[in-house]
Amino acid sequence: MNTRIRLLALVLGLIGALLSVPSAVATGGHHGDKAGRIHFIGLSNNPKSNSGDPVIGLGVIHARGVDKVINNHKDRFVFPKGVVVVKHDRKGQGGHFDKKTCYGVFTEHGTWKAVGGTGAYANVSGGGTYKVKGTVVGCKRQPDLFQLRIDATGKLNY
Numbered sequence: 001m002n003t004r005i006r007l008l009a010l011v012l013g014l015i016g017a018l019l020s021v022p023s024a025v026a027t028g029g030h031h032g033d034k035a036g037r038i039h040f041i042g043l044s045n046n047p048k049s050n051s052g053d054p055v056i057g058l059g060v061i062h063a064r065g066v067d068k069v070i071n072n073h074k075d076r077f078v079f080p081k082g083v084v085v086v087k088h089d090r091k092g093q094g095g096h097f098d099k100k101t102c103y104g105v106f107t108e109h110g111t112w113k114a115v116g117g118t119g120a121y122a123n124v125s126g127g128g129t130y131k132v133k134g135t136v137v138g139c140k141r142q143p144d145l146f147q148l149r150i151d152a153t154g155k156l157n158y
Contacts, residue, residue, distance in 0.1 A: 001107040031058020035157040036060035038126070040077065040086075042067050042150035047136070047143060060156050061121070074115070079089075086152075088130060102139040107146040112152050121158045128154015 038059040046053070055067040055077050065079035077084045088110055095106030096150035129150035138144035 001110040023153060034060050035126075036155065038128070038152075038154055038156040040130075040150070040152040042148075042152075044148040045146055052153035060158075079121075082121040083117055084114055084121050084124050084156075085116035086112050087115045088152075097136075100141065102144075104136045106132075106134045106136075112154065114156060117158065124156065124158040126154060128152060 002033060032060055036059055038057065038061060041056040041058070042053060042055040043056075050069045051067065055065045055069050057063050057065065057077070057079060059119055061084070063079045063081070065077050068076040070076060070085070073089065075088070077086060089112075090108055090110040092110070093106070093108040095104060097104030107144050109129065109131045111127065114124045116135050117124035130150060132148065132149045132150050134146070136143045136146050
């Protein structure tokens with residue numbers, strides 16, 4: 001049993017080390033000249049919220065932040081080291097709602113571009129694509145359940 005625990009600890013340690021390599025490589029080795037892949041994940045469970053929901057940066061920015069909506073086409077991602085302003089352009093959308101079960105889903109996809117920043121991200125540039133998936137349960141104005149996930153991937157330089 002003791003050997004199994006050591007083996008499991010070794011395997012978990014190796015997996016952790018391997019998972020940290022891509023983000024270390026993506027961030028480069030020096031300050032002020034970082035470039036690499038980025039994956040922003042935006043999450044919400046409040047259909048009335050259009051600002052203040054969490055956004056996670058995985059890749060060249062590796063931090064938790066907050067999404068502050070500027071308008072229908074721009075957001076400010078506020079991270080501990082600065083702000084990234086993102087402009088997004090919808091290319092398509094879809095969805096359906098079943099009135100009998102009060103269940104619906106919606107999707108959207110498009111492109112995004114970093115158009116400004118502050119702090120560590122003052123000279124940010126780059127962009128990519130995004131996908132949105134939402135689920136709603138409830139036939140009332142305020143649904144019983146609401147889930148929204150935004151996945152934006154691409155390249156970022158700062």
